[in-house]
Amino acid sequence: MTVPLGAYIAVSAVLFFTGCAGVLVRRNAVVILMCVELMLNAANLALVAFSRKYGSIDERGSVFVVFVFVIAAAEVAVGLGIILSAYRNRPVINVDEIHQMKG
Amino acid sequence: MTFDFVEPVVFALLSIGVIAGGVAVVMLNRITAAALLMAFTFLNMAGMFVLLGAETIAAFQVLIYVGAITVLILYGVMFTKFSDSPRALFFQRQTPLAALFVAAVAVPIVIVGTVSFTSAPPRPGGGDLPALATSVFTDFAFPFEIASVLLLAAMVGAIALTRRDDPQEAAMRRRR
Amino acid sequence: MISLVWLIPAFPLAAFLISGLFGRRWLGHLTGLVATIAVGLSALLSIGVFLEVLGGKTQTVVQLYRWIAVGDFSINVSALIDPLSSVMLLVVTVVSFLIFVYSNGYMEHDAGFYRFFAWLSLFVFAMLILVMADNYLLMFVGWEGVGLCSYLLIGYWFERPAPYYAAKKAFVMNRIGDWGYTIGIITIFLVFGSMNFLDVFKRLEESAPAQATLTLICVALFFGATGKSAQLPLYSWLPDAMEGPTPVSALIHAATMVTSGVYLVARSMPLFEVAGPSLQVVGVVGAITAIFAATIALVQFDIKRVMAYSTVSQLGYMFLALGVGAPVAAMFHLATHAFFKALLFLGSGSVIHGLGGEQDMRKMGGLRRKMPVTFWTMLIAGGALAALPPLAGFWSKDEILGAAFVNGHVVLYAIGIITAVLTAFYVTRALWMTFYGEPRDHHLYDHAHESPRVMTLPLIALAAGSAVLGIVVGFPPEQGSVHSFLAPVVEAAGLAEHIPELATIVALALVSVAAGVIGIAFGVSMYVRHRPDSAALTRAAGPVYRVLVSKYYIDELYDHRFVEAARAFAGASWAFDIHIIDGLANRLGWVLAMGGQGLRRVQTGIVGNYALTIVAGLLLMLVAYGGYATGILGR
Numbered sequence: 014m015t016v017p018l019g020a021y022i023a024v025s026a027v028l029f030f031t032g033c034a035g036v037l038v039r040r041n042a043v044v045i046l047m048c049v050e051l052m053l054n055a056a057n058l059a060l061v062a063f064s065r066k067y068g069s070i071d072e073r074g075s076v077f078v079v080f081v082f083v084i085a086a087a088e089v090a091v092g093l094g095i096i097l098s099a100y101r102n103r104p105v106i107n108v109d110e111i112h113q114m115k116g
Numbered sequence: 117m118t119f120d121f122v123e124p125v126v127f128a129l130l131s132i133g134v135i136a137g138g139v140a141v142v143m144l145n146r147i148t149a150a151a152l153l154m155a156f157t158f159l160n161m162a163g164m165f166v167l168l169g170a171e172t173i174a175a176f177q178v179l180i181y182v183g184a185i186t187v188l189i190l191y192g193v194m195f196t197k198f199s200d201s202p203r204a205l206f207f208q209r210q211t212p213l214a215a216l217f218v219a220a221v222a223v224p225i226v227i228v229g230t231v232s233f234t235s236a237p238p239r240p241g242g243g244d245l246p247a248l249a250t251s252v253f254t255d256f257a258f259p260f261e262i263a264s265v266l267l268l269a270a271m272v273g274a275i276a277l278t279r280r281d282d283p284q285e286a287a288m289r290r291r292r
Numbered sequence: 293m294i295s296l297v298w299l300i301p302a303f304p305l306a307a308f309l310i311s312g313l314f315g316r317r318w319l320g321h322l323t324g325l326v327a328t329i330a331v332g333l334s335a336l337l338s339i340g341v342f343l344e345v346l347g348g349k350t351q352t353v354v355q356l357y358r359w360i361a362v363g364d365f366s367i368n369v370s371a372l373i374d375p376l377s378s379v380m381l382l383v384v385t386v387v388s389f390l391i392f393v394y395s396n397g398y399m400e401h402d403a404g405f406y407r408f409f410a411w412l413s414l415f416v417f418a419m420l421i422l423v424m425a426d427n428y429l430l431m432f433v434g435w436e437g438v439g440l441c442s443y444l445l446i447g448y449w450f451e452r453p454a455p456y457y458a459a460k461k462a463f464v465m466n467r468i469g470d471w472g473y474t475i476g477i478i479t480i481f482l483v484f485g486s487m488n489f490l491d492v493f494k495r496l497e498e499s500a501p502a503q504a505t506l507t508l509i510c511v512a513l514f515f516g517a518t519g520k521s522a523q524l525p526l527y528s529w530l531p532d533a534m535e536g537p538t539p540v541s542a543l544i545h546a547a548t549m550v551t552s553g554v555y556l557v558a559r560s561m562p563l564f565e566v567a568g569p570s571l572q573v574v575g576v577v578g579a580i581t582a583i584f585a586a587t588i589a590l591v592q593f594d595i596k597r598v599m600a601y602s603t604v605s606q607l608g609y610m611f612l613a614l615g616v617g618a619p620v621a622a623m624f625h626l627a628t629h630a631f632f633k634a635l636l637f638l639g640s641g642s643v644i645h646g647l648g649g650e651q652d653m654r655k656m657g658g659l660r661r662k663m664p665v666t667f668w669t670m671l672i673a674g675g676a677l678a679a680l681p682p683l684a685g686f687w688s689k690d691e692i693l694g695a696a697f698v699n700g701h702v703v704l705y706a707i708g709i710i711t712a713v714l715t716a717f718y719v720t721r722a723l724w725m726t727f728y729g730e731p732r733d734h735h736l737y738d739h740a741h742e743s744p745r746v747m748t749l750p751l752i753a754l755a756a757g758s759a760v761l762g763i764v765v766g767f768p769p770e771q772g773s774v775h776s777f778l779a780p781v782v783e784a785a786g787l788a789e790h791i792p793e794l795a796t797i798v799a800l801a802l803v804s805v806a807a808g809v810i811g812i813a814f815g816v817s818m819y820v821r822h823r824p825d826s827a828a829l830t831r832a833a834g835p836v837y838r839v840l841v842s843k844y845y846i847d848e849l850y851d852h853r854f855v856e857a858a859r860a861f862a863g864a865s866w867a868f869d870i871h872i873i874d875g876l877a878n879r880l881g882w883v884l885a886m887g888g889q890g891l892r893r894v895q896t897g898i899v900g901n902y903a904l905t906i907v908a909g910l911l912l913m914l915v916a917y918g919g920y921a922t923g924i925l926g927r
Contacts, residue, residue: 015120015257016127018236019155019233021168024131026229027184028138031223035142037214037904040287043192045155050185054161057177065168073252078173079252082180083263087270088181094277100196108900115897210904217907221914 021062029055042096044106046089051086127167133160147193155186173246293340293353297371300337300381301420303330315406316872324399326408328392328601330660331416335385338378343377346777353426353490372426375777379623380423380555383630386418390750393458394638395539398645399514408448408537415507417443419548428477428487431556433471435520447537458532465529465732469519473556476512480507493562503568510563510570513556514577521553521607524582528847530604531791533635534596537642541596544639546603547630554626565617572808575615579707582608584844590721591840592905594651595640598722602677604605604635605711609692612704618695625688628761632676633684635754639670642743642751643726647736653725655736660727662740667727667749669755673721678716678757678808684762686804694800709807716811724819757781 028051035048057078064074099111137157144150160180167176252260281289307330310814311323319326371377392412400409418437425431440463447459477487483501484492517523522530522545533545544550555572557564562570582605589601606629613622644651646663660667676685689712696705729738742748765774818829830837839845895907919925 015122016167017234019230020127020131021164022229022233023182023226024134026222026226027135030218030225031135031138031142032159033222033907034218035285036216037218037900037907038140038211041147043189043196044141044150045191047141047150047234050154050181050189051141051157054158055183058161058164061165061168061170062174063123070243075170075173076246076251079176080259080263081247082176083267084123086180086184087266089188090270091277093205094274095189096192097195098277106897107179110244111899112897115895183445210900214904214907219903221907221911224914224918 016050016063018066020030022059025055025059028052028058040108042099045108046092046096050085051090053081057081068092123167127164128162130160130167133157134164148190151186151189151193154189155182158182158186170244172248293337294345294349294373295354295924296337297341297354297424298356300334300341301417302422303337304413304416304420304710308410311359311406311410311413312673312687313842315410319406321400321405323406324392324396325410327413328389328396330413331389331392333388334416334420338381341373342382345373345375350374350460351490364800365424365481365487367427368430369430369470371424372489373424376424376555376558376623379627379778380551382417383627384416384423384548387630387634387754388543390753390792391539391543392673393640394542394641394747395537396540396657397744399537400642404448408445411441411448412540412543413532415445415544415549419552422552423846424711425546426489428480428489428492430781432470432473432477432532435516435552436470438544438552439470439520440461440659442466442533442544442549445540446533448536448540450533455471455535458529458535460493462533462668463861465526466519466749469516469526472512472519473574474516476509476516478540479509479512483509484885489559496562496566500566502674503648506567506673507570510560510567511573513563514570514574517553517611518555518556518577519553520556521550522604523577523608523611524584524740526851527581527604527796528843531597531600533602538596538637538644541837542637542641543601544633545600545632550607551610551626551630554607554614555595555754557611557614558623561614561619564614564868571617571819573615574611576609577706578608578613578615579704579711580604582612583707583711583714584608586711589718590841591837592712593654595643595653595656595722595726596637596651599633599636599640600654600720602715602718604637605639606633606677609689609708612708613692613695616692616704618699620775621691621695624765624774625692625780627765628684628688628758631754631761632673632683632758635673635751635758636677638751639666639673642666642740642747645743645747646740647917648739650733650736653722655733656726656731657729657733658727658731658737658739662737663727663742665751669748669751672755673758674716674719676762677719678812679804680812681801681805681872682763684758684760686808687762690804693804694797697800700795709803712804713805713811713814714842716808716919717815719818720812720815728822729819762900765818800828844874 032048032051032055035051036045039045039048060074060081064072064078077089132229137153137160140153141150141157144153162174162177162182165171165177186191303326307327307478311319311324352373353370355368357369358366360367380749392409395408395412399405402408414440418434418441420434422431422434422438425434443466444462446462447456449455451457481487481849483505484495486492486495519526530545530550534541536544548861564574585601585604585608586690589598589605592601594777608623610622610629612627613619613625640651643663643666644658646659646666647656650656672683676683679686679689681687693705693708693712695822696708765777842848876889914926
């Protein structure tokens with residue numbers, strides 16, 4: 014009895030939307046970044062699962078996963094850079110207090 | 117005795133780990149705990165990759181996510197201090213609405229996703245490295261190069277963003 | 293010479309442009325010279341054209357260019373040169389020339405000298421276009437042009453309020469008449485398919501349209517003519533127009549513009565003759581206006597106003613002539629009237645100029661010793677107006693009255709005779725009050741002086757014309773050269789040559805002369821011998837006198853009825869515009885602004901809110917996809 018593809022998709026979806034909820038709900042900028050990583054991971058899982066399903070025909074899912082790794086890493090680096098640089102202005106960052114673009 | 121039951125059990129455990137970790141990241145107040153549980157999630161994720169037969173990718177997952185990204189996040193946590201008030205958990209006004217929307221989107225997708233793909237299970241082939249490597253360096257050589265440029269750009273960008281300002285230069289900029 | 297006919301209006305147009313563009317800074321008083329020379333050249337050319345028409349070229353069309361050509365509707369800028377238009381050309385240019393010469397002296401001290409000559413030249417240009425046009429539309433261009441110039445020139449001294457009110461009144465009344473004219477020419481086009489005179493008359497012969505339509509056309513055109521020629525009911529602008537400078541009154545409101553209505557009807561005689569009662573309407577309106585205006589002129593004190601009402605009355609005579617089937621007599625009277633009325637106005641101007649601006653005859657008196665040239669020329673003109681033989685006025689007015697009697701319009705004839713008596717009386721009164729008796733204001737009298745030569749020479753020229761023009765072209769009555777010249781153009785081909793017997797002619801002439809003499813005698817006895825005394829008569833006829841002096845309260849009537857109604861309508865329109873139309877625009881703007889304000893709240897500046905919006909969009913897409921996939925939404 015093997016695990017059906019749908020189970021992997023279910024896990025991926027649940028993790029993705031958990032991360033999504035976290036992005037929308039949390040106030041802490043670093044935590045938001047962590048949730049984004051969760052979302053990227055969930056996407057990776059879905060990609061690999063599909064790729065393995067059609068693996069003999071199509072390797073491109075896995076290739077895309079490699080690129081997602083690269084991008085996620087780059088994104089975390091730059092994102093943290095932004096957070097730290099914003100932190101230098103004010104010692105406490107609550108994301109909902111950054112509203113200079115209001116109006 | 118057939119060991120067919122192993123795979124579903126392992127899958128169940130891993131998936132519980134993944135989801136629990138994710139929920140913890142969203143719900144926990146203490147950031148360090150949240151960061152470490154995120155790492156835990158990544159590890160479980162690597163396990164799931166192995167279960168799917170994509171060992172190379174699992175290796176990458178551990179290297180990059182658990183290794184680099186977790187460390188970066190911890191650095192971030194270290195250099196910033198956030199308010200520890202009990203209400204620090206949530207956005208003030210948006211939360212109910214956000215929860216509603218996300219639930220509204222998530223539930224149908226999860227259900228549809230689970231229900232639609234009950235067909236053939238994924239097939240763990242014998243290792244994925246050769247095929248992956250061939251693909252990356254032949255068919256996808258160009259995106260690969262672009263990716264390295266992207267990393268360079270991210271590096272330079274991160275440095276530029278976090279460079280400590282020359283005090284005189286900062287004063288001049290403020291006066292202008 | 294006829295091929296050069298378009299130079300005739302070109303000279304005044306050039307004078308207008310030169311005076312208007314360069315008069316203020318560079319040319320100054322030279323503009324008068326330029327304009328006078330231009331009109332003089334036009335006059336010479338007109339004489340040449342007239343001689344050529346006299347020599348036999350009785351109908352030439354000279355096209356300048358193709359103006360409108362849209363499908364069936366084709367109008368050209370071209371001139372129709374035939375006896376009728378060549379006579380008008382001659383009268384307009386010669387009289388204009390003399391008045392231009394006069395104006396150089398009259399307007400000498402005026403600051404806007406160049407402006408005066410610019411507009412006067414433009415007026416001559418427009419009048420020439422009107423006279424030369426070979427179609428109703430081009431004539432309308434000239435028609436409107438003279439109306440505009442009349443407005444500009446009446447309101448020439450715009451620093452005072454009275455002139456510009458008068459100018460506005462003149463223009464609006466003209467406009468009301470123009471409405472009739474427009475209806476007329478549009479109907480002409482609808483019925484005949486063309487606005488060209490020759491085409492319309494030809495098609496009239498070929499296919500006779502309905503009587504009702506023709507009557508409508510003719511009455512509409514005549515309504516336009518009443519506006520332009522100051523007949524009832526659109527006459528009250530002409531007395532007010534005396535606010536303008538006297539040369540303007542002479543040229544526009546005596547000799548040329550006001551005769552364009554007569555010209556229009558004369559030109560359209562083929563239409564009028566066929567269109568049932570329309571000629572009767574013309575005749576009756578003309579006769580009533582004649583006597584009406586003459587009664588008002590009896591009691592006016594402003595010398596120019598007397599002349600103005602006299603003009604209205606004489607124009608009534610011309611329309612009377614048209615109405616009784618004597619268009620040649622009408623044109624003849626038009627020509628003679630141009631001379632003696634212009635002379636009367638210019639003479640009045642000379643008096644006013646000599647007295648330093650005084651127009652009230654009650655302050656004049658005994659001026660014949662101080663201003664002899666003016667006096668003698670005015671005397672000749674007055675005699676012509678009163679239709680004393682052998683002056684010009686006698687021949688033309690006698691023909692009109694004769695035609696009225698001979699063609700059976702006895703009532704109109706009676707009205708004409710009575711008006712002749714009144715005319716003779718009021719002109720005698722005016723001349724006596726001005727030139728005879730003891731001066732009533734000694735200060736004015738002492739400073740009075742004769743006008744300079746540049747002003748008196750035209751007076752003499754016009755006096756010569758008033759004296760001999762009648763005999764030269766109008767003798768013998770009904771058979772003079774003016775008849776043989778004009779008749780083919782304006783009289784219907786079938787109209788029998790109704791030349792009455794010599795006895796009838798002589799009898800009618802004697803009656804006319806008697807009427808004039810009675811009028812003069814009455815005037816002389818009243819003012820010289822004070823029998824009856826004018827003051828006593830005034831007191832005795834109290835209410836009648838008041839009515840006459842107040843010009844029958846017509847102005848007040850018009851003001852109360854029409855102007856107030858127009859003002860109320862304008863007020864209602866203004867309110868509608870402000871509240872409803874502007875209100876609509878404002879509310880719309882307000883709605884948009886409110887919408888914008890509301891939508892602005894989406895921009896909270898908090899990125900998390902924006903992320904939520906993304907998720908909301910995702911939800912929407914999901915709903916849409918689900919709806920389409922399951923067939924709930926769309927097909």
